[in-house]
Structures are given as C-alpha cells and as structure tokens.
Amino acid sequence: MAKNIIVPAVKGTREFYPEEMARRNYIYEKVREASQSFGYQEWDAPYLETLELYAAKSGEELVKEQAFTFKDRGGSQITLRPELTPSLARMIAKKQRQLVYPLRWWSFGPFWRYERPQKGRSREFFQWNIDMLGPNSPEADAELIAVAAKFMQSVGLSPELARIYINNRGLMDSEFDKLAIPTESRLMVSNLVDRRSKMKADAWEKYALEAGLSEPQLDGLVALLENKDIWKEWDDLVRLFTALDALGVSDYVEFDPNVVRGLLYYTGTVFEAFDVSGSVRRSILGGGRYNNLLADVGGDPLSAVGFAMGDVVAGIVLEENGLIPEFEPSPAPVLVTVFGEEFSAESYALSAELRAAGINVSTYPEVTKMKKQFKFANKMGMRIALIVGSDEVENAEVAVKNLMSGEQVKVARAQVPEEIQKMLASD
RNA sequence: GUGGCUGUAGCUCAGCUGGCAGAGCACCUGUCUGUGGAUCAGGAUGUCGCGGGUUCGAGCCCCGUCAGCCACCCCA
Structure with missing residues (x-):
C-alpha cells in the first residue's frame, strides 16, 4: 500500500x-x-521567548538540557517556551x-x-x-x-x-x-x-x-x-x-x-x-x-x-480510569442522503434548511448506493438519516430514520426541522 | 545523557533448531437493483524499520543505525 x-x-x-x-x-x-x-x-x-528569560530563574537542567533553542535569522537565541x-x-x-x-x-x-x-x-x-x-x-x-x-x-x-x-x-x-x-x-x-x-x-x-x-x-x-x-x-x-x-x-x-x-x-x-x-x-x-x-x-x-x-x-x-467521554465522530448528528443525480438539489436544499434551523447536518457528497451512505452514517455515529427520493418528493415528505432504534417514519417536509429537533432532544 | 525491551498487512500480533510470509480484527464485493449496526460466501493487502555482514539460503544469526516503549535523571 x-x-x-x-x-x-x-x-x-x-x-x-x-x-x-x-x-x-x-x-x-x-x-x-x-x-x-x-x-x-x-x-x-508568546510561544517563542528569548533564552535569556529563563536564565534568570529556571533550573539549570531546564534551560541547558531541556530547552528547544535556535538562532533566528537576526542571530537572537530563541526558545520554544519550556514553562x-x-x-x-x-x-x-x-x-x-x-x-x-x-x-x-x-x-x-x-x-x-x-x-x-x-x-x-x-x-x-x-x-x-x-x-x-x-x-x-x-x-x-x-x-x-x-x-x-x-x-x-x-x-x-x-x-x-x-x-x-x-x-x-x-x-x-x-x-x-x-x-x-x-x-x-x-x-x-x-x-x-x-x-x-x-x-x-x-x-x-x-x-x-x-x-x-x-x-x-x-x-x-x-x-x-x-x-x-x-x-x-x-x-x-x-x-x-x-x-x-x-x-x-x-x-x-x-x-x-x-x-x-x-x-x-x-x-x-x-x-x-x-x-x-x-x-x-x-x-x-x-x-x-x-x-x-x-x-x-x-x-x-x-x-x-x-x-x-x-x-x-x-x-x-x-x-x-475510564473517564474519557465517549467519542462522537461526527459533530453533525444528521445525515441527508442523496438518492440520485436528479434528487441531489433536494437534498442540499433540505440540508440548508436544517442548518438554518440550527441543526448540524452533513449531506452525502456524491451520488452512490444507499447502503454506502447508511454505512457511513453508522460509522460516523450519526443518529438520524434522511431520505429524499421519488416517493418523498412526490408527496412533499421526507423519510426520517432514527439510526439508534432503526425506526423510519415519513414526515411532511415543512415539519422536518421541528421533528428532528424533537428527536435529538429526546435522548 | 545512562540502561533495558520491541520494530512482520491499515490495527493487534504469531512465525519452531535458518528452508515457499501467516492469523484475528478492520477493509472491499456479493447474499440484499430505496436503508447501517447481525450472519454467511468470496476478495485485495507486505521495502518483515533501514544499512551492511555470515550463509547454498536470513523475518529468524552478527554488527551498525533509526524509531517506539519502559526505567533512571529532571519534571507537568
């Protein structure tokens, strides 16, 4: 490789x-x-200081052995601050x-x-x-x-x-x-x-x-x-x-x-x-x-x-001690999938709308299989996936899938931001 | 600066007294032509850290070197 x-x-x-x-x-x-x-x-x-600054009080070891120092173009001894x-x-x-x-x-x-x-x-x-x-x-x-x-x-x-x-x-x-x-x-x-x-x-x-x-x-x-x-x-x-x-x-x-x-x-x-x-x-x-x-x-x-x-x-x-909080890979809990070439504008418009409502959203950035898009959402720890396909566009709806529970519902397009906010708040 | 241990696939590691480079996980494809996390089937993957030496032959032995880890020193 x-x-x-x-x-x-x-x-x-x-x-x-x-x-x-x-x-x-x-x-x-x-x-x-x-x-x-x-x-x-x-x-x-500053992160850069003169070596002189440390000579006054820091321990010898710190200055002589442990300082990262170099001469700048003007010839001054510069140190990356050790303390x-x-x-x-x-x-x-x-x-x-x-x-x-x-x-x-x-x-x-x-x-x-x-x-x-x-x-x-x-x-x-x-x-x-x-x-x-x-x-x-x-x-x-x-x-x-x-x-x-x-x-x-x-x-x-x-x-x-x-x-x-x-x-x-x-x-x-x-x-x-x-x-x-x-x-x-x-x-x-x-x-x-x-x-x-x-x-x-x-x-x-x-x-x-x-x-x-x-x-x-x-x-x-x-x-x-x-x-x-x-x-x-x-x-x-x-x-x-x-x-x-x-x-x-x-x-x-x-x-x-x-x-x-x-x-x-x-x-x-x-x-x-x-x-x-x-x-x-x-x-x-x-x-x-x-x-x-x-x-x-x-x-x-x-x-x-x-x-x-x-x-x-x-x-x-x-x-x-197991005290590091669980890592959430994606800062956006919501993925808007892209159903196909002809639907990508719908997906981007929906994403923009959700962002305007204060929700962090990623859109899948290319047209590919749904499987791949869902797999991505899963690996990134996202909680909700949205689908805007032919059925949804026809009925002015969006399919909303809760990736934690696996449940999927159709939501009227106008209701989507509110619905998502509710879902995100509920756990 | 001193001493010890370790470097093999993306990751964790196995590799016998020197004899064709491996496993698990991850990855990709399919099972499933509008849906992830489970199962099953298949697939791709290597400068064996680097350089030299010994040998018919080196991942394995020897020397050097670099890197990582651990301890000392010092300190957060």
Whole structure:
C-alpha cells in the first residue's frame, strides 16, 4: 500500500487525530470551567521567548538540557517556551501598577521540553497554568488547591482515585533547623526526600548517610517524614486546612511531609496531586507558593501562588480510569442522503434548511448506493438519516430514520426541522 | 545523557533448531437493483524499520543505525 516512505513526525510529538483532539478539548473545557468558576481570567504568553528569560530563574537542567533553542535569522537565541512562569512574571512586571489585585489568571497552551519521551512525558505537551498574585495568605493557597480539586471532581476523579498531598516549605525548614541540617545541604535533603518513595528503605538510608547525613539526623528525618500530624504545629497549615474544609474539598487533600517539590522557588505551601492506585507514578499537577519571583525578575515584590497540570499525565489517568467521554465522530448528528443525480438539489436544499434551523447536518457528497451512505452514517455515529427520493418528493415528505432504534417514519417536509429537533432532544 | 525491551498487512500480533510470509480484527464485493449496526460466501493487502555482514539460503544469526516503549535523571 504505502509505496512511498512517510516522513515521520518529530520525536516526542503527538498527532491529534479527531479522537485525540476531542480528548484534548475535553480537558481544555474542564480546565476552563474549573478556572472560571473561581473567577480566573484566561490569558496567554508568546510561544517563542528569548533564552535569556529563563536564565534568570529556571533550573539549570531546564534551560541547558531541556530547552528547544535556535538562532533566528537576526542571530537572537530563541526558545520554544519550556514553562510559563517567567513569561507571567515579565508580563506582570510590565504592567504591575495597572493590574487589579488579587489578580487571578489561567492559561492552557503548548510547551516544549527536549527530553527523552516516556510514559507521561512528551517533548511537546499542553499545560494548564493557574496563578493568584497579590495576596499572601493560606486562604489564597487553599483556593488554588480547591480549583484543582474542583477540576478533579468535574472529570470524575474522586478522592478514592486521586488525592492532593500538601506540605509547607517553611515547616520543613524549621524542622531541618532543629535537626541542624545546614542551609547548603537543604537541596540535597530535598532530593533525598523526593527519592524516598522510589527506593527501598534500607537502600535509601544508606544513600542518605553517604550523602552526608549523620545517624541522628537521619533518624530525625525519618521521624519527621512519618509524622502525619506535625502540620498542627504550623500555623499556616492549620489555617490552610481550615480553609480547605470550608471550601468543601477536605476529602481530596492530605498532609504529607514527603512532598517537597524539586523547584527552588517555592517559599511556603507546596502541593502535588497523584493518582492513588494507577500505573502512572508521576504527579498529575503540582504547585505552591512562590513569593520571591517577581522581585527576582526585576519587578516590585509580589506574592504569588499557583500550579501547573500537564495534559499527558492527566490524559493517561483519565483514560485508565475510564473517564474519557465517549467519542462522537461526527459533530453533525444528521445525515441527508442523496438518492440520485436528479434528487441531489433536494437534498442540499433540505440540508440548508436544517442548518438554518440550527441543526448540524452533513449531506452525502456524491451520488452512490444507499447502503454506502447508511454505512457511513453508522460509522460516523450519526443518529438520524434522511431520505429524499421519488416517493418523498412526490408527496412533499421526507423519510426520517432514527439510526439508534432503526425506526423510519415519513414526515411532511415543512415539519422536518421541528421533528428532528424533537428527536435529538429526546435522548 | 545512562540502561533495558520491541520494530512482520491499515490495527493487534504469531512465525519452531535458518528452508515457499501467516492469523484475528478492520477493509472491499456479493447474499440484499430505496436503508447501517447481525450472519454467511468470496476478495485485495507486505521495502518483515533501514544499512551492511555470515550463509547454498536470513523475518529468524552478527554488527551498525533509526524509531517506539519502559526505567533512571529532571519534571507537568
């Protein structure tokens, strides 16, 4: 069949055939609903940015190893955006005095990272970003977590399926102080904590000692990571959980001292949502409070909290839990068949009439056997087929066949739009 | 960047110690000359990822390469 060699798609990209496109749009739609229900405004930034923008704050790995960069014709280093936050910071900084606070913004768009594709990771992906800027309160943090919970709930991810795990960097730092872990070791300890769930206990302990922890520090760290009640000693967390309770999302949230988040810029609350039992061990979404970012990029200090969700992991989790809505191939539920050459004008006129009545309609675009036309309607998941043949034209009627039930009735031509609307509304 | 697994029909895959390239599904035609989704009958379909090597002979063995998947790293 394929005599010619098909040029392959770029590694790590995904091709969106209609079925995949429907899934992507479904996620986008639910993201929009959740964001807007809390009053967040949709915005977007350029997809192309200068490499310089990321140098200021993003991790080295992200910029040096994972950015897609190229020189444009003028010689500037251009990057396909690997994340959104630096663009957000710039756009806020540029209009910092004109914007209205608390500022609530959300965005859903493409991002690129040059990394090895694997389960839950591609080189081109979509990401939901949502942030609140201005306030610095546990209640603001709780709102973002509630937005995440609302999204999860709206796509059918119940608390039994997915959960949001919460911690606070301030609490951890204060505990690290008590264990006399020096500031320069904090990053190492964060990585250690991150890795704990992926390693066997004894291997992890050995690794921790090799990384420079003393025996008492290790014991203290383990005790800390297993203490599910320590949040009660941290005022911000007490307020956060109180607010989450009031927001009605306490079923979705859980304190977990093991959540530290790799990124350096988080300053307070951090959280991450995971599939409770699925095969993806990656986070569905993650975020937290980052109060220093605006000042770091040259703006006036401004507090912020937000999170990001990639569409790849989210899509896998929904898929594995059977939560993707059934795909309807044709956006038009009605097919107008073409009976023969001499009747095609009738069919097109009828189609136009139905469209004018607000009904989505496809007309079969060539003259062929009825069998083929019906087969097409069936495969496209259409619900109604119309026939305008010699008998029908003679009697000013249209044969209306319900493809779900198989029933077929003759309807007076003038009544057709109304009849179809009734049929479409009935199920 | 490191390591492992896999590339055979449109899809999912089988293919024995190296010996004529297969199945199921999907597709097309007919049974049914105004009607789909069921049954039955028939039919078409291949750069065995690509390049080289070994061999009388390679889908199978060896080397290389590309791609996909999985894990690590990092992270959405």
